[in-house]
Amino acid sequence: MQRSVRKLLLATSLVFATSQSFAFEPAKSAECIAPANPGGGWDFTCRSVGKILSDLHYIDGNVQTVNMPGAGGGVAYAHTVSKREGDTALLVAASTATTTRLAQGQFVGMNADQVRWVGALGADYGVIAVAKDSPYKNLNELMEALKNDPQSVKFGGGSAAGGWDHLKVLIAAKAAGVGNLPKIKYLAFNGGGEAITQVVGGHIQGFTGDVSEVLGFVESGDLRVLAVLSDERLPGQYADMPTAKEQGIEAIAPNWRGFYLPAGVPDDAFDWWTKTIDGVYESDNWKQVMQQNGLMPFHKSGPDFTAFVQQQVKDIRDLSTEIGLIK
């Protein structure tokens, strides 16, 4: 009896949901929160996707980008969780930096299940590079050195200790079988450029960051890329850079760019946004934006993306626990 009632309830709610999916109409205008100051990656995600949403008439009016910096996205996350529940006309830009902070509990009292992860439309892949006169010619040589002495190579990157740039080194080292991960030294800089300067100047030995950060320095010959942390070689001007995978080290570290919606958004609205993100990703407008800005192919949306985010959060939490960043 009990069970049949529940089934009935489920069935009616499903019917209700599908009937609503025809009824859902996107708002006349939408808002996109970039959880940082103008000029950064999240700001770029909001502005470029927002423009395409109105250019392709997914949204009739404008998509307004609102900058809400603070706590590496935490202020915007808290705002979305506490004040915007059920708002169907709101996108919030996110990336691997968001999942990293969520996994490490840096947004105090909040977790990744409090919003709806709707989709990613591109990624910047992790890279490990050394100066042009470095003795390390490939990733295996570097990893061998780390196996012998975890402190022999000091890495610099643009994120705080425990941040995504730091984790990339650890992901690669773990995949290569280096023990004693907490002993690997990582120097945190304000940005990738500052860290690269120190590598080029010979003060530290390794750079860890995103592939878009190193392009200028690889072209000028100052840096040598030992490995890109992607599934396969990247297209275009990145084609010469070897992947970690082809050197026998299974390390993949995409810094995806995408969005989440507030919790409490009805399923039909979530589906509409999922299809819309798919549409934007397929559009020529977006392909052009990706090419101009060095974004690499990476696309997940809807339930797939939600599952991916949950897995990424779990992986990062495990790794952070292993190196003693969190308990």
Added chain:
Amino acid sequence: METMNFLLQGFAVALTPEHLMFAAIGAMLGTLIGALPGLGPANGVAILIPLAFSLGLSPAASMIMLTSVYAGAMYGGRISSILLNIPGDEPAMMTTLDGYPMAVKGKAAEALAISAIASFIGSLLATIGLIILAPILARFALHFGPAEYFALFSLAFATLGGVTGKNQVKTVVAAALGLMISTVGVDITTGNQRYTYNILELYEGVDFIIAIVGLFAVSELLFFIERHISEGAASATLNKLNLKMSDILHILPTSLRGSVLGFISGVLPGAGASLGSFISYSLEKRIVGAKGYFGEGDPRGVAAPEAGNNAAANGALVPMLTLGVPGSGTTAVLLAMLISLNVQPGPMLFTQNAELVWGVIAALLVGNLMLLVLNIPMVGVFVKLLSIPPKYLMPVVTLIAAVGIYSISNSALDLYFMVGFGLMGYLLRKLEVPLVPVILGMLLGPEMERSLRHALTISDGDWSILFSSGLSIGIWSVAILGLALPYILGPLLRRRMENARARMEVEEEAD
């Protein structure tokens, strides 16, 4: 040759109609701010930062506008020095010595024209110096590791008070205050939070742009309310300009000497524009000797300090752009702006943001020409503007500040912070604690801390790494010199500056 190519590219950036317009706006507002007594270049740039944010300008446009404001303020400072005997800003103090006597003799227009030409020469030569020196220094800066940077930041703090600084203890208090504020937020070396008390808004620390606007612009408003100033300065009159080619040739050697001295004192961290104008004036007086009539309206006495302070202003951009270490208060404010625009100053700036840097440098050259035009044929406009009652001016400034700060992140909390910093600025100024060290402390504190910790990480905790290279030992020596000099030379220099002014005032009364 490579430099010439970059410079040409820079002109391509600077000469777009949009950027030309912002350079013109900046030059104009800068001159006005410089001319108004009390508002110096650091305040000027601080007040206009919110404007750049509320207009949503691109990094290049913002920097072009703000450096034009900076250059303009250095020009404008002389106007009230000459006409009213009130220095528009500190570096223009030496200009009163001969500028005002010239005005008293009915040669105000000539004094303004000569000083504008000297300013132009100073700025032009120093910009050329910047073009030559900056890329060389940028390449050399690759030798700076964490240990050297730590020494360099120590040097910046050691020379904070400047050679002519009055109260070293108050400077230290101010710098310590800035350092303390800068510890709020995430510590990126460990990823831990410091003094954030689980308040998300504090995780990224206190934004120094808000601190700058609060400390400088809002405190200015509070002072204004306190003083009940409602009318403008006494209106000054201007005679008809009568300038001959020989007058210009007469001050040319003076301007050249002043420019070189000014540029050098600008490049040295901490010394700044006031020292530039002081040294230029003193040296000129010595070289010309008894043949001159310094202090009684000698045109060379107007040209020397103006060439000196404008050259120093551009010279101070060299360490700011190449090392990320500001050479003066105003460059500290500009540095803060660059960082908030996601542009990282330092050795790689010249290769990675070539378009922006060279655009700004080219804009300095273009802006300098504009300023010459603004300051000779159109100087009358500024003379008129001098008599605008502040009761109209200050509300506008406050409005721009509030709108600009709000538009950075749409957060009302930022506005509370701005007002809080305004109150703090007011208190500090009442106690005669200088504000620039507070900003420098906030700006350089985290960098300095990180450099030290990076150096120690690299050396596995061995402190001797801090003194292990010739470069760092050299920087430490200069830093120690910078600490000691104010106690030896400071009182001497200050007495001379005051004597010179006092003597002039006595003579004036005797007239």
